[in-house]
Amino acid sequence: xxxxxxxxxxxxxxxxxxxxxxxxxxxxxxxxxxxxxxxxxxxxxxxxxxxxxxxxxxxxxxxxxxxxxxxxxxxxxxxxxxxxxxxxxxxxxxxxxxxxxxxxxxxxxxxxxxxxxxxxxxxxxxxxxxxxxxxxxxxxxxxxxxxxxxxxxxxxxxxxxxxxxx
Amino acid sequence: xxxxxxxxxxxxxxxxxxxxxxxxxxxxxxxxxxxxxxxxxxxxxxx
Numbered sequence: 001x002x003x004x005x006x007x008x009x010x011x012x013x014x015x016x017x018x019x020x021x022x023x024x025x026x027x028x029x030x031x032x033x034x035x036x037x038x039x040x041x042x043x044x045x046x047x048x049x050x051x052x053x054x055x056x057x058x059x060x061x062x063x064x065x066x067x068x069x070x071x072x073x074x075x076x077x078x079x080x081x082x083x084x085x086x087x088x089x090x091x092x093x094x095x096x097x098x099x100x101x102x103x104x105x106x107x108x109x110x111x112x113x114x115x116x117x118x119x120x121x122x123x124x125x126x127x128x129x130x131x132x133x134x135x136x137x138x139x140x141x142x143x144x145x146x147x148x149x150x151x152x153x154x155x156x157x158x159x160x161x162x163x164x165x166x
Numbered sequence: 167x168x169x170x171x172x173x174x175x176x177x178x179x180x181x182x183x184x185x186x187x188x189x190x191x192x193x194x195x196x197x198x199x200x201x202x203x204x205x206x207x208x209x210x211x212x213x
Contacts, residue, residue, distance in 0.1 A: 003167040010175035017182035024189040031196040035203055 033126055036136035039145045042111055046084070054108040055085040056132075058125055059115050059139065061097060061154075073151070074115060074139045082142060083150045084157070085113060091125040099156050106130065114138045 037045075045051045062078040063071045073079035077087045086103050089095040096104075110129040114121045117138040126132045135142065143149065 006167050007171075007175075010172075010179070014175070014178050014182065017179065017186065021182055021185050021189060024186060024193060028189060028193055028196065031193060031200060035196060035199050 029131060032131070032133060036117060036134040037111055038136050039142045039147060042082075042135060042142070043145075043147045046082075052108060054105060054110045055082050055113060056088045056091075056104065056110055056125065056129070057081050057085040057113045057139075058088055058091055058121055059113070061087050061089050061095065074143050077154070078152055080139070080143065080149045080151050082113060082139070083148055085150075087154050088125075090121065091128055097154055100154050103156055109133075111135050113142070116140050 042055075045053050046055070057077050059074075060076045063076050071079065077085075077089070081087070087097060087100050088104060093101060106129050108131065110132040111134075112122050112125045112129070112132050113135045115138050117134055117136050119134065122132070122134040137144075
């Protein structure tokens with residue numbers, strides 16, 4: 001066989017297989033977006049330093065002093081949050097603390113944490129994070145399961161710090 | 167076309183085929199999970 005034709009055949013087979021693999025990859029990402037992650041699964045993942053995962057908290061960052069008495073701690077970020085979670089209220093850059101913005105990486109596998117796992121806010125955020133999953137039951141479910149929590153303002157991780165956050 | 171080139175092409179093809187099968191297994195696993203999630207949420211809604 002002519003070497004040029006043989007090469008062309010091999011390359012076309014590789015191109016076709018690559019397209020199939022890519023389309024499967026896209027389908028895989030879409031399916032993952034539809035399956036919410038439970039608090040238990042997230043806890044296990046966060047405890048595994050081999051898994052690189054970003055937790056984005058889309059609840060309001062803080063509440064005003066008047067609202068603080070009525071609001072529950074799970075209503076806002078400074079009340080209580082998952083350790084290492086990055087605040088990104090309503091997935092809106094204008095509402096996000098300045099020090100949190102550079103920490104947000106849209107291309108990392110991400111878990112979106114809302115108050116109660118609201119699918120609407122997740123849909124909005126999923127447009128910004130291609131590899132996002134919703135936390136089933138949101139912060140309320142995490143709180144009810146009794147997993148570790150932090151409270152107070154967001155502090156970015158120090159340079160060179162590593163490992164799991166739980 | 168040299169033998170080395172042919173072997174490299176075959177290796178690429180085999181790697182891609184393995185990737186496709188792996189991805190397919192992963193997708194069917196995710197579809198099962200999704201089905202279970204939908205089922206659980208519809209049962210929860212009925213209660």
